[in-house]
Amino acid sequence: MIALLMRDLRLAVRAGGGFGLGLAFFLIVVVLVPFGVGPNSDLLAKIAPGILWVAALLAALLSLDRIFALDHEDGSLALLATSPLPMEGAALAKAVAHWLTTGLPLTLAAPALGALLNLPGPAYSFLFVSLLIGTPALSVIGTFGAALTIGIRRGGLLLSLLVLPLYVPTLIFGAEAVRRGAEGLATGTPLIMLAGITAGAIALLPFAAAVALRINLR
Amino acid sequence: MELRVTDLKCLRGGIPVLDGVSLAVAEGQALILRGPNGIGKTTLLRTLAGLQPAEAGEIAYPAEEGAYASHEDGIKAALSVRENLSFWARVYGRRMDEAVLQAFDLVDLAERPAATLSSGQKRRLGLARLGVIGRKVLFLDEPTISLDRFSVKLFADFLRDQHLAKGGIAVIATHIDLGLEAPELDLAPFRAAPEVAGGSYEAFL
Numbered sequence: 323m324i325a326l327l328m329r330d331l332r333l334a335v336r337a338g339g340g341f342g343l344g345l346a347f348f349l350i351v352v353v354l355v356p357f358g359v360g361p362n363s364d365l366l367a368k369i370a371p372g373i374l375w376v377a378a379l380l381a382a383l384l385s386l387d388r389i390f391a392l393d394h395e396d397g398s399l400a401l402l403a404t405s406p407l408p409m410e411g412a413a414l415a416k417a418v419a420h421w422l423t424t425g426l427p428l429t430l431a432a433p434a435l436g437a438l439l440n441l442p443g444p445a446y447s448f449l450f451v452s453l454l455i456g457t458p459a460l461s462v463i464g465t466f467g468a469a470l471t472i473g474i475r476r477g478g479l480l481l482s483l484l485v486l487p488l489y490v491p492t493l494i495f496g497a498e499a500v501r502r503g504a505e506g507l508a509t510g511t512p513l514i515m516l517a518g519i520t521a522g523a524i525a526l527l528p529f530a531a532a533v534a535l536r537i538n539l540r
Numbered sequence: 541m542e543l544r545v546t547d548l549k550c551l552r553g554g555i556p557v558l559d560g561v562s563l564a565v566a567e568g569q570a571l572i573l574r575g576p577n578g579i580g581k582t583t584l585l586r587t588l589a590g591l592q593p594a595e596a597g598e599i600a601y602p603a604e605e606g607a608y609a610s611h612e613d614g615i616k617a618a619l620s621v622r623e624n625l626s627f628w629a630r631v632y633g634r635r636m637d638e639a640v641l642q643a644f645d646l647v648d649l650a651e652r653p654a655a656t657l658s659s660g661q662k663r664r665l666g667l668a669r670l671g672v673i674g675r676k677v678l679f680l681d682e683p684t685i686s687l688d689r690f691s692v693k694l695f696a697d698f699l700r701d702q703h704l705a706k707g708g709i710a711v712i713a714t715h716i717d718l719g720l721e722a723p724e725l726d727l728a729p730f731r732a733a734p735e736v737a738g739g740s741y742e743a744f745l
Contacts, residue, residue: 406604
């Protein structure tokens with residue numbers, strides 16, 4: 323598993339690996355929003371939590387189809403399936419690699435982008451914490467979606483349609499935590515719900531992804 | 541240790557292609573699969589390797605010793621030759637053996653990114669993977685595609701001296717003569733009768 327994780331991280335930072343693609347997308351979406359809704363700083367402060375979370379979610383979505391598609395094309399997935407590494411472990415390693423190259427950079431960059439949207443002061447720490455807790459769920463759910471759609475040519479759009487509805491609970495509780503933080507309300511409940519979704523997804527979805535991979539490899 | 545297959549029935553895309561395949565390969569032996577295109581050589585190898593379930597029949601060999609090599613090499617273009625090999629060695633919980641580079645004439649290419657290799661060199665890299673993973677039962681699907689005569693001999697030497705001589709087993713689908721002293725199995729007699737009902741539910745998956 324460590325070997326697969328290290329290889330994926332190495333591939334991501336090499337030329338054409340797509341590292342930073344999601345981050346750049348996140349940056350551009352967040353920069354575009356004030357152009358769209360106008361320079362009303364009160365309005366921006368109000369919608370900032372939702373915008374930041376939706377943008378983070380779309381940025382995570384962008385790189386999902388690379389998770390398994392490239393390995394499927396060059397045959398490494400079939401070779402991995404016959405290796406001693408269980409498919410569940412492979413799926414988990416892939417999800418962790420996706421999070422380290424997408425979710426973690428997004429989390430680190432989000433507070434800086436919050437300033438662009440006039441995010442209220444107390445909300446910054448909650449934005450960081452909610453993304454830190456919530457983005458692993460995005461990666462794991464996305465890995466499951468990617469496992470379902472390997473073998474489909476240009477399956478990226480189908481993957482988005484499959485995965486976006488599954489992202490809804492994460493989005494609701496993540497954005498809610500930041501909004502409550504901005505208004506100085508208690509954030510315990512949405513953060514705990516968010517952590518619960520992430521924990522459940524990490525516990526269950528690698529198994530589902532492994533089954534989907536085995537069926538798709540037949 | 542031996543590989544024994546009894547009355548195997550294999551499906552491709554839910555449609556039976558081979559039926560009643562029985563074979564036995566003893567330790568240190570290779571078996572060459574022959575047959576026209578589409579007869580089911582790849583399907584048989586994938587079934588033996590466990591990538592797809594058998595419809596009927598039995599496959600017996602130590603499961604922790606099987607390894608599969610397909611048409612595709614599973615090479616990452618952005619990684620160097622050495623990084624590719626040591627990745628596969630680590631997946632199988634082993635250390636990379638430098639002698640493998642020698643055996644497949646990859647020493648001079650070791651630090652080159654795989655993207656810059658020719659297709660024959662890539663194929664040699666893909667086959668060198670078999671040397672680092674240390675498995676005893678190999679299922680090889682057209683291993684010599686795009687190899688020149690010299691490389692075919694390198695590969696045949698590797699199989700004979702490094703693999704079979706150490707008690708390994710190999711089942712190889714190929715159209716050319718590898719120069720191995722191995723029995724051949726023609727798959728044509730095992731062609732499955734076409735089913736009027738149109739195969740099993742697998743076709744819908």
